[in-house]
Amino acid sequence: xxxQRVRVSRTVNNPDTINVTGFEAQILQNxxxxxxxxxxxxxxxxxxxxxxxxxxxxxxxxxxEDTYNIIGYYEDSFLEARLAYNHQSEIQRQGGSSFxxxxxxxxxxxxxxxxxxxxxxxxxxxxxxxFNITQSSRTEYLGVEELFRLYEYDGRTYSLSATYRF
Numbered sequence: 001x002x003x004q005r006v007r008v009s010r011t012v013n014n015p016d017t018i019n020v021t022g023f024e025a026q027i028l029q030n031x032x033x034x035x036x037x038x039x040x041x042x043x044x045x046x047x048x049x050x051x052x053x054x055x056x057x058x059x060x061x062x063x064x065e066d067t068y069n070i071i072g073y074y075e076d077s078f079l080e081a082r083l084a085y086n087h088q089s090e091i092q093r094q095g096g097s098s099f100x101x102x103x104x105x106x107x108x109x110x111x112x113x114x115x116x117x118x119x120x121x122x123x124x125x126x127x128x129x130x131f132n133i134t135q136s137s138r139t140e141y142l143g144v145e146e147l148f149r150l151y152e153y154d155g156r157t158y159s160l161s162a163t164y165r166f
Contacts, residue, residue: 022050
């Protein structure tokens with residue numbers, strides 16, 4: 001047959017300018033100046049803030065505006081333990097993937113995890129971990145919470161392992 005010309009066009013990147021501002025702060029503090037067992041403890045914390053916007057309500061998608069992590073720990077030659085909490089604020093995902101259009105929103109979420117290990121002899125480490133102690137879930141909705149889209153629940157997860165190094 002006769003050759004036909006077909007034109008397919010699709011916007012890959014939004015031509016509008018997106019202004020992104022933010023900052024990140026972090027602290028790591030060993031408490032080795034404290035007496036006794038407290039000298040083996042410490043804390044690590046960070047916070048990130050991101051804001052975006054532009055003409056025609058354009059914004060940066062798939063990024064939480066606020067996230068933070070707080071970790072407390074203990075470490076010596078026999079025992080190590082970490083308790084970590086992380087949190088993210090609401091996340092906007094680009095819309096258009098549903099019959100009603102609009103943006104998908106991931107609800108804010110926080111999770112607490114624990115990991116610990118003992119080293120009872122040279123080369124042997126026994127490790128225990130508990131993920132999602134708070135039993136947090138992941139929820140998505142379409143623009144407003146009443147338009148529920150997704151619910152994921154992993155529950156609390158336990159892990160126990162032993163490693164021996166020769």
